């Protein structure tokens with residue numbers, strides 16, 4: 001029996017008011033176990049990104065509760081929420097969002113140092129931190145690209161740097177919004193193989209995808225239609 005990691009309980013999100021009210025997410029509940037791999041699927045505009053952002057504490061719900069590792073996200077203030085995001089959650093986005101003037105290695109080390117500064121950790125160990133980040137780049141198959149700028153990397157390689165960056169603070173869960181949405185089929189297969197490896201090694205993955213090839217690799221698919229959880233399929 002796996003440990004329960006995140007509880008999503010009756011989450012709703014409404015944007016706007018009165019006549020231009022949009023119910024983006026409507027009373028969604030499900031659990032995520034540690035070490036599991038969940039794919040969120042559904043048509044465009046039906047609430048997938050909104051739900052993922054609420055799960056990651058990037059946005060607040062209109063109703064409902066998210067519990068991560070015994071912490072109720074809606075009871076945290078903005079500073080506590082930012083700290084929880086930095087320590088417990090890794091984000092990966094469709095357009096990589098790497099800083100263009102930093103090398104691959106610098107992009108990976110940045111959130112580690114920001115987090116240590118945030119925690120007022122006095123003992124920044126530059127050499128050890130860089131070694132950790134190099135090991136992460138090696139893990140995603142990019143040891144030889146550590147000093148490359150993002151513009152000199154392919155889309156698939158940039159996404160692997162972004163995945164290494166998401167892992168640097170050793171998060172409990174990786175939340176990924178269409179992580180292969182901007183990749184060709186060969187790069188998609190590469191990144192997908194990396195997800196399998198990470199999941200085999202114990203990482204908890206939640207990803208939004210429009211690709212049936214990606215969704216079918218997950219152990220569970222959750223479908224959102226009109227913001228409602230309408231189907232849950234386990235592999």
Ligand SMILES: Nc1ncnc2c1ncn2[C@@H]1O[C@H](COP(=O)(O)OP(=O)(O)OP(=O)(O)O)[C@@H](O)[C@H]1O
Nearest residue numbers: 015016022023024043044045046047048049050051
């Ligand atoms: N900040 C916002 N303000 C107002 N409405 C919003 C906002 N963000 C999202 N919405 C609306 O909420 C609904 C759900 O949007 P969301 O981005 O979650 O969809 P999605 O399923 O991720 O779509 P896609 O597959 O195209 O990325 C849409 O109708 C969208 O227009």
Ligand SMILES: [Mg+2]
Nearest residue numbers: 048049050177
């Ligand atoms: Mg989206």
